[in-house]
Amino acid sequence: MSSSSRFAGTESYVATDALKSAVNAALTLERPLLVKGEPGTGKTQLAQEVAGSLGRPLFEWHIKSTTRARQGLYEYDAVARLRDSQLGDDRVHDIGNYIVRGKLWEAFESEQQPVLLIDEIDKADIEFPNDLLQELDRMEFYVYETRELVKARHRPLIIITSNNEKELPDAFLRRCFFHYISFPDAENMERIVEVHFPGLKKDLLADALECFFRVRDVPGLKKKPSTSELLDWIKLLLAEDIPTEALRAEDSRSLIPPLYGALLKNEQDVHLFERLVFMHRRNAG
Secondary structure (H helix, E strand, C coil): CCHHHCCCCECCECCCHHHHHHHHHHHHHCCCEEEEECCCCCHHHHHHHHHHHHCCCEEEEECCCCCCHHHHHEEECHHHHHHHHHCCCHHHHCHHHHEEECHHHHHHCCCCCCEEEEECHHHCCCCHHHHCHHHHHHCEEEECCCCEEEECCCCCEEEEEECCCCCCCHHHHCCCEEEEECCCCHHHHHHHHHHHCCCCCHHHHHHHHHHHHHHHCCCCCCCCCCHHHHHHHHHHHHHHCCCHHHHCCCCHHHHCCCCHHHCCCCHHHHHHHHHHHHHHHHHHC
């Protein structure tokens, strides 16, 4: 694999050495890269950054609970054809006018080797991954309505993300190269923040990160704040000109961070912090 076809990260995306190695392994093996990790750790953005870094077209297929595997190949719009036939439209004589191409078909037709993102595959039905096995293995599929065999011009780099909402089938997992994006430690998180907020004052950065990780470490938290939520929070801190002193643990009021709505996303966690403040004040008194 030439150096031009290796992913080395980008200026706008802080990738660990392990993540870069995983992307390049998937390229070498010509296997899908299955990426798991907490929400907000940059799984979806990875595909965008890889495509941009390698200069390749990107096709994004975002999965919902109602998504069927067939939709990634194509859909036949029988309703539109029936309507046109009732209106006497000549288009009805060519069934190809009613074949809607899916993201896999678009990627297969790409003149340049593309990156194909299958985002949040675990949202779909449990059989969804297995329904794609043959197409991803053979890089081809048959369109029965037009009796056409669609073959990939180039094997796409397929990046599949999962939030672990449900287990994926073993047969599917065997065909993937797997990588888990660990939540960034303080050092990597500092690099991520500096990418988005270059020139941020060191004391504000240090206090914000300390406060953020203090929130994440609270036992019993239902939803720990993610990287994307940290970035939103820092943006608000800057916009509202919040003093760094308000972020420090010495102040009993700072147990609940200022503008906490960017970090805490449900009432259970807010009530947890309110109880902690009450206990802290009672013990301090």
